[in-house]
Amino acid sequence: MITIVRLDSVAPAAVEALLDRAFEPGRHRRTAYIVRGDGHAIPTLSFAAMLDGALVGSIQCWPVALVASDDIVHPVVMVGPVAVDPAHQMHGIGRMLMTAALDAAAAHGLDDAMMLIGDPEYYGRFFGFTAERTAGWVLPGPVERHRLLARGAAVPAIAGTLGPRIAAPA
Template sequence: MIAFVPLSTVDGAAVEALLDRAFGSDRHARTAYKVRGDAAPLAGLSLAARDDDVLIGTVQCWPIHLHGDDGRRYDLVMIGPVAVEPERQRDGIGRQLMMQALAAAKVEGSDGALMLIGDPEYYGRFFGFDATHTGGWRLPGPVERHRLLARGDDVPAVAGMLGPVVTAPT
């Protein structure tokens, strides 16, 4: 039976190894990594799937900002990556992880402005994400525009640059 647990309870090396198997070891060069920067994933929204205590999937969610050309800063939650063991990728685990993360975001009240980079047919059909408000968004690297998706009542339909939440050094 699959159990969903907080990602923080899983060994970080095991998570990194799963991400390498799912996306390749060159994944750190992707634009999504630049958008989220060095921030820690949001603990309440980032989950792992285990089957008989074996890690088979993860979803990570990140605090990011849209630095609007209007001078405002908009808070968003970036979902992804959703990683599943390659031999289990047709078992519905990714969809279950997304449903768990979206439910957690609703409980926490952080579901008003969610975004991700992904397949519009899949994320639109099952989770209501679309590119309606993302046309003016810029990223610190290449992206296929139709894959820049968002959902929520607070998603800003403004031009601006997506980037990490930067905190002042302590």
């Protein structure tokens, strides 16, 4: 049985090893990593999936910001990576992790502006993410525009540059 726990209760080395298994080499050069910067994931929104004491999945959420051309900063929560050990994929673990993160975001009042880079069919169908308001966003690396997704009443539909936010909310 899968148990969802806070990610900060898991050894960071175990999380890194999972990410290495779940994603291709060079993952640190991906645009999502650049957007997040060197900050820290939001502990109350980041979770691990455990199976018999072993880490089989993780999700992290990050404080990022969309900076408009007038220098107004719009805080946004970046969801991801959602990582599932390849041996345990296609069993709903990713959906469990997303649900835990989104529920926690709602409980902490952080669900009004969330974004991710991912499959629009999956994240739209199950979690309400769309590319409707992200067309004017500029990222510090390549991105397939249709995969730049957001949800929440406060998602700014403006031109701006997405990047790290200095301080993480609780």
